[in-house]
Amino acid sequence: MDEEYISSLSENEKLVFLKIFCKLIRADGNIDSEEVSLLKMIATRYGVNNAKMVEIIKGADTIDYLTEAHNISSRQHALELIKELCVLANIDEDLHDKELDIIIDVARVLGIEDEKVILINRWVLDSLILNKTGRIIMEKDNG
């Protein structure tokens, strides 16, 4: 997925993204070790160190994701956030009801239309399928 937008995020916006990601991953009640590794990897992409990410994970219960979302003022950044949330939610081939609640709540707070969310989710799914297909063709994955 396109990551050019990350360089345009402010330091505060990066933390907002990571906090909401953390909240989404925890939506099913727990964060297992694989999910912790995933969050740390994502934090590295955002230029946030491990210690800070661990601090966010530990405080996940207290994250008010809707208040955090209000810190995103640019529509472009809002669209990127929704896109990344859709990626995280779909990566395990299952859309948990609470994950959907978070995506819908954040989208509505940011003024992203429901129809746009549907379009973004469809595009994310197509991208994940295409990416997986490419990995099989290039023999990086057995399928």
Place this chain on the structure above:
Amino acid sequence: MDRNVLKRTLQEQIVPMSEAVSRKLAYLKGDEVFAIEDEENTQTFTDLLIEEGKTTKPQPHIEPTEITDKIAIHKQTVAEKIAALRGISTMPGQYLNRRY
């Protein structure tokens, strides 16, 4: 949009990854059956784009000669109407030839 409708729409977009990947691979290999199914999926995405206003519906193809003919007929019709308004008779297809 109703929240539950939105949730259901998002959940219905999910296709088992293995099935979707198999279909995409078959399409890339040129398997006609799966190619048709993949085109249907593409059409659905295009429909979403049309609803979003990001593209327009495909317009019927018009041959250039058809357009030229229509313009010529229109010009002829306009010339005849002008002639009629000025009280000058003219044969169809002939332009005005007034004496001043």
